[in-house]
Amino acid sequence: MASAKSLDRWKARLLEGGSTALTYALVRAEVSFPAEVAPVRQQGSVAGARAGVVSLLGCRSSWTAAMELSAEYLREKLQRDLEAEHVEVEDTTLNRCSCSFRVLVVSAKFEGKPLLQRHRLVNACLAEELPHIHAFEQKTLTPDQWARERQK
Amino acid sequence: MSGSLGRAAAALLRWGRGAGGGGLWGPGVRAAGSGAGGGGSAEQLDALVKKDKVVVFLKGTPEQPQCGFSNAVVQILRLHGVRDYAAYNVLDDPELRQGIKDYSNWPTIPQVYLNGEFVGGCDILLQMHQNGDLVEELKKLGIHSALLDEKKDQDSK
Numbered sequence: 001m002a003s004a005k006s007l008d009r010w011k012a013r014l015l016e017g018g019s020t021a022l023t024y025a026l027v028r029a030e031v032s033f034p035a036e037v038a039p040v041r042q043q044g045s046v047a048g049a050r051a052g053v054v055s056l057l058g059c060r061s062s063w064t065a066a067m068e069l070s071a072e073y074l075r076e077k078l079q080r081d082l083e084a085e086h087v088e089v090e091d092t093t094l095n096r097c098s099c100s101f102r103v104l105v106v107s108a109k110f111e112g113k114p115l116l117q118r119h120r121l122v123n124a125c126l127a128e129e130l131p132h133i134h135a136f137e138q139k140t141l142t143p144d145q146w147a148r149e150r151q152k
Numbered sequence: 153m154s155g156s157l158g159r160a161a162a163a164l165l166r167w168g169r170g171a172g173g174g175g176l177w178g179p180g181v182r183a184a185g186s187g188a189g190g191g192g193s194a195e196q197l198d199a200l201v202k203k204d205k206v207v208v209f210l211k212g213t214p215e216q217p218q219c220g221f222s223n224a225v226v227q228i229l230r231l232h233g234v235r236d237y238a239a240y241n242v243l244d245d246p247e248l249r250q251g252i253k254d255y256s257n258w259p260t261i262p263q264v265y266l267n268g269e270f271v272g273g274c275d276i277l278l279q280m281h282q283n284g285d286l287v288e289e290l291k292k293l294g295i296h297s298a299l300l301d302e303k304k305d306q307d308s309k
Contacts, residue, residue, distance in 0.1 A: 115272065115279060116270075116271070119273075119276060120257075135219070135220065136260065137275055138275055
């Protein structure tokens with residue numbers, strides 16, 4: 001519940017900021033709609049592999065139930081590997097045929113690093129999982145940036 | 153708020169009228185269509201990303217993006233009034249789809265290149281758009297962002 005509230009606050013703050021909030025909302029609105037279409041195509045292209053599969057266990061025999069791709073699993077991995085002081089993971093999956101996540105990672109490892117490099121760190125951390133994720137969104141902050149956002 | 157929304161919508165409509173057939177996406181169509189242009193070696197991809205100031209690899213076309221994130225990139229460029237960019241549909245060419253990921257060492261599509269340099273995917277472009285970096289980067293390429301005009305209009309009121 002605390003985590004959910006925090007996530008809601010994060011979303012609310014993302015929408016603040018005058019004209020950028022408007023354009024962001026426009027872009028976000030556009031993003032939301034086609035996402036309903038994309039999974040259909042994704043499903044079609046891998047129909048053989050995905051038909052009837054409720055979880056990813058059938059695709060990766062080496063995975064145990066404990067390692068099933070989930071928001072909690074991703075959160076723990078990001079927190080551990082990036083020595084993050086705060087991680088939020090939202091499962092944005094719209095149906096059962098594909099995985100979709102949005103993550104917020106707060107870590108001192110991002111200090112002094114440009115955005116592209118930060119995203120590469122997260123991508124490297126989840127290199128094994130990303131091939132199974134259809135849509136992945138991330139926001140990377142240093143502890144200072146996170147503290148400033150929470151003050152708003 | 154409603155005023156700004158109206159202006160943004162008007163901007164989008166103007167873009168729609170100005171599209172003028174498929175000519176604007178010529179580079180994308182030619183490259184995607186020809187075997188030599190698609191997928192292939194790092195050298196070929198290097199030439200591809202440096203051929204235009206703004207290059208986008210996406211799922212679908214700018215007119216019909218096939219995934220939400222490719223669409224978001226198209227919308228952001230549209231908001232800035234960027235029309236003359238090269239767009240390559242990776243769904244047309246499996247070799248290109250994997251080749252560009254290997255080339256950039258970036259796991260996802262869409263991917264954006266400015267002046268031959270990999271910038272990032274949808275998330276990064278969106279954050280650059282929000283924090284003003286994209287306007288600055290476009291300026292370096294000699295491209296004037298339409299959002300500057302919008303800002304000027306607001307300032308003059």
